[in-house]
Amino acid sequence: DSGVTQTPKxxxxxxxxxxxxxxxxxxxxxxxxxxxxxxxQGLQFLIQYYNGEERAKGNILxxxxxxxxxxxxxxxxxxxxxxxxxALYFCASSPGRGNQPQHFGDGTRLSIL
Amino acid sequence: GEDVEQSLFLSVREGDSxxxxxxxxxxxxxxxxxxKQEPGAGLQLLTYIFSNMDMKQDQRLTVLLNKKDKHxxxxxxxxxxxxxxxxxxxxxxxxxxxxxxxxxLQVFP
Numbered sequence: 001d002s003g004v005t006q007t008p009k010x011x012x013x014x015x016x017x018x019x020x021x022x023x024x025x026x027x028x029x030x031x032x033x034x035x036x037x038x039x040x041q042g043l044q045f046l047i048q049y050y051n052g053e054e055r056a057k058g059n060i061l062x063x064x065x066x067x068x069x070x071x072x073x074x075x076x077x078x079x080x081x082x083x084x085x086x087a088l089y090f091c092a093s094s095p096g097r098g099n100q101p102q103h104f105g106d107g108t109r110l111s112i113l
Numbered sequence: 114g115e116d117v118e119q120s121l122f123l124s125v126r127e128g129d130s131x132x133x134x135x136x137x138x139x140x141x142x143x144x145x146x147x148x149k150q151e152p153g154a155g156l157q158l159l160t161y162i163f164s165n166m167d168m169k170q171d172q173r174l175t176v177l178l179n180k181k182d183k184h185x186x187x188x189x190x191x192x193x194x195x196x197x198x199x200x201x202x203x204x205x206x207x208x209x210x211x212x213x214x215x216x217x218l219q220v221f222p
Contacts, residue, residue: 098205
């Protein structure tokens, strides 16, 4: 058990819809990272938050947004969903701003029908 | 840009050693990592090595780092069927992780 909790484990929805993925970091970790794992793109970094502030942005679409709340949990919002958004979405956390080992949750599997 | 490369497949007999190789591009990476992903599961941090080290051993796992050639390897001694999984090498680049494509390790009896 990594200590990182992601909910829900599975999400099935339709094109055009909006979903929210939730992540609770390990106790004491201030950074939260979001990654997407798909068959064609592999594991891609989306975005990082540190202590409530956005710190780094990767290949995140404009239809996607995230935030980190005062209690340090994070949410990834995906809107106007397309078939190509079907993927496994991982959250990871680390103690500091970055450049430290990241521990991953079990992921949320998103299926768009 | 940053890139991490791994071979896609490795098949070994139970009890033998497995060696999974990786090359990376960013020489400024502070840490290099190995993650394991079992079918339907998340990413498990297996081990990592600090960039000023050449080798790190942790029970059955040995990590070797050749900074000159930007080459990282993971050796699993006495490979078991429970080691069957996808193994990802990753480097840090401006705090984010850049992952390789993953090496699928298949262990047969």
